[in-house]
């Protein structure tokens with residue numbers, strides 16, 4: 001694996017300036033959350049740094065690299081190519097940045113869609129992406145920011161719900177993993193709320 005500084009420099013040339021600024025906000029937030037939740041800080045830092053490493057590739061390049069790196073494009077990704085930047089980013093992290101830690105790759109892979117039964121590292125990257133300090137204010141952002149330090153599963157539930165509503169409102173294609181993830185974390189949320197009532 002390359003040193004963090006070398007990765008940072010390499011990444012800077014692959015991203016637009018606003019995306020780089022967003023990324024550094026995600027790094028800062030993910031490190032803070034990792035400390036709070038007892039997750040490996042170095043893993044969180046690298047996953048956050050590289051989470052959008054393939055996002056600014058032009059569409060043609062995304063399609064070409066997906067083919068070359070054997071990243072399967074499902075129907076939803078075909079219709080909305082931007083959705084592939086998670087799974088493609090995980091492959092780019094391996095091949096271009098020398099990341100060998102599968103847990104880090106999975107956090108990059110699922111940061112856009114989520115999935116049921118995520119690891120704490122995966123949840124942290126997903127949530128940090130949403131709440132990082134450079135995000136322009138929107139409904140649900142402050143709630144997400146508070147939940148991020150109270151309960152990772154409740155934060156996942158809220159952010160997935162907001163994300164799905166947002167995608168539906170704009171009539172964009174919704175990825176099945178997001179729906180499955182929401183069903184999973186909504187169920188968890190119900191259990192947590194029930195437990196809190198009982199105690």
Ligand SMILES: [Fe+2]
Pocket residue numbers: 051052055085111112129
């Ligand atoms: Fe992303």
Ligand SMILES: [Fe+2]
Pocket residue numbers: 022026051052129
């Ligand atoms: Fe992002």
